[in-house]
Amino acid sequence: MTSPAKTIQDRNRELARQINEEALSNPSSPYAGKFVGIVRGQVAVVANDLDELGRAMDGIAVPPDETFCIEVGLDYDEPQFIWSAK
Amino acid sequence: MPRAIWALVGGRPVVQVELHTAEGRTATRTLLADTGAGTLRSGFELLLRDEDCRLCGSRQMQSVCLRGAYEGEYWAYMLYVRIPMLGQNRYVRTLGVENVPPGLDGIACFRFLSQYAFGNLDGPNSFGLERLSPK
Numbered sequence: 001m002t003s004p005a006k007t008i009q010d011r012n013r014e015l016a017r018q019i020n021e022e023a024l025s026n027p028s029s030p031y032a033g034k035f036v037g038i039v040r041g042q043v044a045v046v047a048n049d050l051d052e053l054g055r056a057m058d059g060i061a062v063p064p065d066e067t068f069c070i071e072v073g074l075d076y077d078e079p080q081f082i083w084s085a086k
Numbered sequence: 087m088p089r090a091i092w093a094l095v096g097g098r099p100v101v102q103v104e105l106h107t108a109e110g111r112t113a114t115r116t117l118l119a120d121t122g123a124g125t126l127r128s129g130f131e132l133l134l135r136d137e138d139c140r141l142c143g144s145r146q147m148q149s150v151c152l153r154g155a156y157e158g159e160y161w162a163y164m165l166y167v168r169i170p171m172l173g174q175n176r177y178v179r180t181l182g183v184e185n186v187p188p189g190l191d192g193i194a195c196f197r198f199l200s201q202y203a204f205g206n207l208d209g210p211n212s213f214g215l216e217r218l219s220p221k
Binding site: 067 | 129148177
């Protein structure tokens with residue numbers, strides 16, 4: 001059985017994916033280049049940088065696992081290379 | 087401008103950051119300074135162990151796809167970190183991973199390092215960061 005928190009996070013991630021896809025295909029999207037905070041499946045914060053987003057999200061009294069954040073406009077499907085031995 | 091200098095570890099450049107746990111404790115982590123890790127457009131700045139990300143009560147961010155020494159999809163988290171010698175606190179996009187470079191606690195990637203002037207600012211046996219002048 002799926003926990004309620006997981007269902008919320010699935011909704012958060014889906015909305016984040018939609019917002020990013022829209023911004024990648026339409027640079028004039030209001031979210032393009034912004035930092036977006038999502039709470040329980042809805043956009044709660046739109047900020048200009050990560051610090052502004054973090055401060056605003058900390059002011060929202062919701063457990064972190066019911067929130068999701070995204071820097072809009074990056075291609076998250078493009079592989080990023082790290083060569084340092086682990 | 088404020089400057090932070092660290093001795094090389096095993097001949098490798100490192101930076102140290104302070105993490106703040108959800109319980110209010112502070113933990114110092116020594117990270118490999120790797121300018122070849124990621125790009126300026128990567129959705130992450132640091133790599134840390136998964137447990138460090140969880141300890142800090144981090145908010146989840148968009149996952150990214152890694153290749154090279156790390157293969158697969160990794161979730162990013164928003165961590166609040168401090169570099170005391172620079173007098174700087176800020177939120178940082180951090181990937182949670184199972185394994186980190188031997189003898190170290192993670193990797194400071196190019197997007198993190200590029201926020202500073204960096205290099206052998208105090209000679210060949212150390213690595214340093216210096217805050218950039220405001221434009």
